[in-house]
Amino acid sequence: MAVFDAQAFQDDIGVSRETLDRLAAYETVLRKWQPRINLVGPSTLPDLWRRHFLDSAQLQPLLPDGTRVLVDLGSGAGFPGLVLAILGVPEVHLVESDSRKAAFLREAARVAGASVTVHNKRIETVTGIEADVVTARALAPLADLLGWSFPFLGSRGTGLFLKGQTLDDELTATTKYWKMRTERFESRSDPTGTILRVSGIERGETDHG
Template identity: 65%
Template sequence: MTPAEFQTKSGVSRETLRRLGLYADLLVKWQAKINLVGPDTLPDLWSRHILDSAQLFPLIPATAKRLVDLGSGAGFPGLVLAVMGAPDVHLVESDSRKCAFLREAARVTGTPVTIFNKRIEQVAGLDADVVTARALAPLGKLLDWAFPHLAAGGQCLFLKGRGAEDELTATAKEWNIGLRRIPSLTDPAGLVLQLHEVRRG
């Protein structure tokens, strides 16, 4: 996927596309020093990582005031969503080298974010309207981590692969959730899980 194809698919402005391009260029540069993404995914960066993250943006409620991204890694999906205009984005990442990259990417793209260089369990509740995560952990563990950060009426947006249904089944005994399954734009076997009314069973 080219940047132009990404713009057509996502509908972002030229200015947002320019900033995402700066981010992508920086990632390629840093990838030579530290492993930010799977090396085999780098040639398809715009689809595998940037569009995969950007597909969450239309699902963020217009009333949302804060977004928390767990296990941000190289910034997918949290930093992409921040560049696109998500409000008050907080990125939680325990790897200090990846946090250094996130700080530089935020600076280069002119994107205000708050970065926590901590383990998720060490971050006090952030009262978020939206909690996101991608390729981080099984759903049950994600809910354990996300729940303390969810504001009343908040929702989770989790990018999941082919094991999503098995993970949903495994969590049914411990969690009561409202659920919307949304087919992934980038993975034929993948789903976006939009979870609301999250509470322990």
């Protein structure tokens, strides 16, 4: 596979030089903190721009028109939420229960000039946010994601979830708990990955959790 660096990212996504510089500043902080905190899988570091930055940025065209408030669950190293904030989503909330990762997120956002709110809390304890979109990557099975997302979204918002090869099984497992509209998009960063867009979320006959 060809090297996918910052220039390749810019060519693919079409960001401005200023935005690319902000993302590169984020990359520098991540590489600095990585030896102390396992922010991303060590094997992905050589392909950081494809595996993490492109993986996150590919969600931007899938955001509904007029998206203003986005909640990123289990933000970890900031993918995809912090990338989407740098790309222009006006109000981004990063939810991360690990204090060290939350500290990293605040520093990365500061260095990248991204205006985000970091919630160093468990997802279920964050309240009072009405979101247009909830995102999550490699966090939990779909039924759990919907349970965590619903208080932010209700039936009017949209979920964008980066999923792997277990998606079909996860969708089957959600049917007794949730009703929703689903759309699938092939991942541009991972040949085995799928982006699932869900909307019209409603509780099913059996409540989950």
